[in-house]
Amino acid sequence: MKRKQDPAIEEKVEALLSQMTVEEKVGQMLQVSYNANGMTPEAYEKWKKMGLGSYLHVLGDEAEEIRELAKQTRLKIPPIFGIDAIHGHSLLNGATIFPSQLAMSCSWNPDLIYEMGRVTAKEVAADGLDWAFSPVLCIGRDLRWGRINETFGEDSYLISRLGAAIIKGYEEDGYMIACAKHYLGYGEATGGRDSYDTEVSMRKVREVFLPPFRAAAEVGCSSVMTAYGSLDSTPLTCHKEALRDLLKGEAGFDGFVVTDWENVRSLVKQQMVAKDMDEACKMTIDAGNDMSMNTPEFYDATVRLVKEGKIATEYIDDAVRRILRVKFRLGLFDENRQLPDKSVIACDAHKKLNLELTRETLVLLKNDGTLPLQKQPKKIAVIGPNADNLRNQYGDWTFFTHPGFKPDVVPLTDYYTILGGMKKVYADSEVVYARGCDTKNKADKDITAAIDVAKDCDLIVVAVGDDYEQNGEMKDRADLTISGAQTELVTALKALGKPLVTVLVNGKPLVFGEIAQASNAVIETFNGGDAVGIAVAELIRGDFSPSGRLSISFPYSSCALPCYYNQYSGWHGGKYMDMPEGNAYVFGYGLSYTEFEYSNLKTDKTTYQKDDTVTVTVDVKNNGAMDAKEVVQLYIHDTVSTILTPVKQLKGFEKVKIKAGETKTVTLSLPVSDLGFYKEDGFVIEAGEFEIMVGKNSAEHLTTTITVE
Numbered sequence: 053m054k055r056k057q058d059p060a061i062e063e064k065v066e067a068l069l070s071q072m073t074v075e076e077k078v079g080q081m082l083q084v085s086y087n088a089n090g091m092t093p094e095a096y097e098k099w100k101k102m103g104l105g106s107y108l109h110v111l112g113d114e115a116e117e118i119r120e121l122a123k124q125t126r127l128k129i130p131p132i133f134g135i136d137a138i139h140g141h142s143l144l145n146g147a148t149i150f151p152s153q154l155a156m157s158c159s160w161n162p163d164l165i166y167e168m169g170r171v172t173a174k175e176v177a178a179d180g181l182d183w184a185f186s187p188v189l190c191i192g193r194d195l196r197w198g199r200i201n202e203t204f205g206e207d208s209y210l211i212s213r214l215g216a217a218i219i220k221g222y223e224e225d226g227y228m229i230a231c232a233k234h235y236l237g238y239g240e241a242t243g244g245r246d247s248y249d250t251e252v253s254m255r256k257v258r259e260v261f262l263p264p265f266r267a268a269a270e271v272g273c274s275s276v277m278t279a280y281g282s283l284d285s286t287p288l289t290c291h292k293e294a295l296r297d298l299l300k301g302e303a304g305f306d307g308f309v310v311t312d313w314e315n316v317r318s319l320v321k322q323q324m325v326a327k328d329m330d331e332a333c334k335m336t337i338d339a340g341n342d343m344s345m346n347t348p349e350f351y352d353a354t355v356r357l358v359k360e361g362k363i364a365t366e367y368i369d370d371a372v373r374r375i376l377r378v379k380f381r382l383g384l385f386d387e388n389r390q391l392p393d394k395s396v397i398a399c400d401a402h403k404k405l406n407l408e409l410t411r412e413t414l415v416l417l418k419n420d421g422t423l424p425l426q427k428q429p430k431k432i433a434v435i436g437p438n439a440d441n442l443r444n445q446y447g448d449w450t451f452f453t454h455p456g457f458k459p460d461v462v463p464l465t466d467y468y469t470i471l472g473g474m475k476k477v478y479a480d481s482e483v484v485y486a487r488g489c490d491t492k493n494k495a496d497k498d499i500t501a502a503i504d505v506a507k508d509c510d511l512i513v514v515a516v517g518d519d520y521e522q523n524g525e526m527k528d529r530a531d532l533t534i535s536g537a538q539t540e541l542v543t544a545l546k547a548l549g550k551p552l553v554t555v556l557v558n559g560k561p562l563v564f565g566e567i568a569q570a571s572n573a574v575i576e577t578f579n580g581g582d583a584v585g586i587a588v589a590e591l592i593r594g595d596f597s598p599s600g601r602l603s604i605s606f607p608y609s610s611c612a613l614p615c616y617y618n619q620y621s622g623w624h625g626g627k628y629m630d631m632p633e634g635n636a637y638v639f640g641y642g643l644s645y646t647e648f649e650y651s652n653l654k655t656d657k658t659t660y661q662k663d664d665t666v667t668v669t670v671d672v673k674n675n676g677a678m679d680a681k682e683v684v685q686l687y688i689h690d691t692v693s694t695i696l697t698p699v700k701q702l703k704g705f706e707k708v709k710i711k712a713g714e715t716k717t718v719t720l721s722l723p724v725s726d727l728g729f730y731k732e733d734g735f736v737i738e739a740g741e742f743e744i745m746v747g748k749n750s751a752e753h754l755t756t757t758i759t760v761e
């Protein structure tokens with residue numbers, strides 16, 4: 053249900069546009085930040101007085117100052133203020149910090165993610181800002197890429213569902229707009245290399261990478277950010293087919309497009325596809341970019357080129373129309389626009405939602421029955437480099453790391469590290485701590501001290517993983533093996549013969565086979581935000597059954613990539629000769645404290661027409677003694693297709709709560725159109741037989757078949 057154009061708004065847009073000079077129009081197409089390369093304080097003061105289209109990396113009250121300055125310009129067009137609020141208003145010290153997108157995606161809970169979007173919008177708006185550069189809709193398919201932590205995982209369908217949910221949440225109350233990024237194929241760059249070239253055909257772009265952005269357009273996302281990289285050697289910053297044809301044409305996107313950080317300049321300096329700024333500005337505007345993020349020199353060059361008739365006024369007008377449309381829709385021109393009060397920031401209701409969502413992100417990867425603990429331990433050892441390390445727990449894009457790197461800032465939020473959570477939840481037990489080692493420096497370890505602390509405890513909880521220097525832009529990682537002396541630490545702790553629960557605090561899937569072997573249980577948290585310490589401790593105590601399921605596959609080795617589940621058939625041998633077949637942990641996997649039994653998989657018919665919808669039902673029984681949530685997953689396989697299609701693809705899921713001993717009949721709807729795919733000459737739904745697989749993950753499921761005529 054695309055957002056309908058509002059005639060009243062369109063009228064205001066046209067009326068304003070018709071009054072604007074070239075300078076005023078181009079001013080709307082520029083977004084500047086005080087920390088742009090080469091920006092001086094004097095220059096920034098000048099830009100602030102121009103009432104430009106947008107400013108970024110501005111926090112709170114500085115926005116108010118710039119808004120007042122804009123009111124002194126001729127047309128008083130309000131700027132729009134963007135910020136990287138990508139897991140809550142995460143750059144503001146004191147805001148609610150939610151789990152990262154990768155962690156959130158393991159909840160498979162669009163409803164809670166929608167609520168998280170609404171809370172984030174309230175906190176961003178309460179801080180005087182208007183625009184979150186979120187969500188990331190990139191597909192995390194090459195685990196070496198530094199920004200896996202920012203994705204909703206490896207599957208286009210799951211990303212589409214969760215992306216639509218968070219965008220609806222962000223934009224629901226009219227406090228803020230969202231930004232679907234990075235358009236597109238950014239996570240598929242060769243070698244997982246950040247901002248490098250992505251060698252895929254436009255067919256594959258439509259098939260795999262476009263659907264999440266199409267879903268974003270469907271729910272009326274107001275902005276899209278182009279990616280640093282290039283598609284088959286054409287930078288996204290000037291990719292006319294991707295921007296004008298696919299996004300604004302086929303997908304019907306009616307908001308505005310902004311480049312990524314100084315990417316217009318990158319056409320000249322990095323990608324070398326433009327000889328100078330004049331050429332770069334023309335290329336990006338002709339291709340359909342509406343706003344330049346930074347690159348202040350964009351302004352003079354573009355004004356001159358428009359006046360010389362070298363850039364078409366219709367392109368400038370289309371860009372400014374889109375920007376003004378979004379600003380009117382957001383109510384920025386409305387003098388008495390009502391915004392949330394600052395008191396909503398990190399209020400109890402927001403913290404409560406954060407804990408509820410965080411609980412559902414936890415994935416139990418291994419459990420030999422040690423969990424849930426049957427009795428309260430007298431003495432608990434919490435060990436490891438990530439046991440009490442908020443920076444590593446938060447991951448990227450928080451007030452520690454952006455917009456400037458501030459490692460020593462004192463957090464103002466209520467937060468719980470793994471240690472903090474264990475102390476709070478097990479208040480009647482004695483809880484002791486030792487760091488044991490560093491996350492990556494092998495020489496930085498004191499395992500003896502850790503053993504001394506742990507040796508007379510009844511339970512050992514060890515938190516390992518990676519750190520904020522091993523994830524993020526320009527931090528692609530070739531070796532995914534868990535680093536430093538972490539494996540040595542965990543195996544030494546194992547030798548004490550105590551129950552050993554490993555908690556993973558990491559920005560991406562790691563290779564940690566020996567640690568998994570040594571652990572009685574393994575809980576994956578990724579970057580869990582403020583409340584993860586409480587959620588983990590509650591899970592260990594058995595307050596709830598874990599309902600997190602992996603949104604991304606874990607390989608046996610860093611060299612066994614790509615490892616995403618929805619691969620094609622036809623691999624000669626089907627495995628690496630020196631590795632087990634498949635993955636260490638599969639897409640959709642996650643243990644529960646109960647056992648779910650699937651039976652009676654049925655479809656309402658056996659033969660379908662192309663415009664039908666398949667109604668799939670399955671019975672799911674909770675065979676355990678604990679009420680629990682289960683993620684019922686539906687995959688399809690086109691048994692014969694005229695071009696290769698994946699051996700299985702997620703095309704539906706439902707998260708359901710089932711009481712102990714209860715059987716629930718779960719119904720999933722599958723439009724037959726979801727069985728189609730793109731060929732060179734367009735979208736097809738081919739007649740023939742399809743397998744429908746429904747189960748607890750991508751490897752364990754029941755199978756039935758249907759025929760499409």
Ligand code: GLC
Pocket residue numbers: 108136185233312313525
């Ligand atoms: C960065 C990122 C993008 C972010 C932008 C503004 O380089 O690629 O995700 O929103 O710049 O900070």
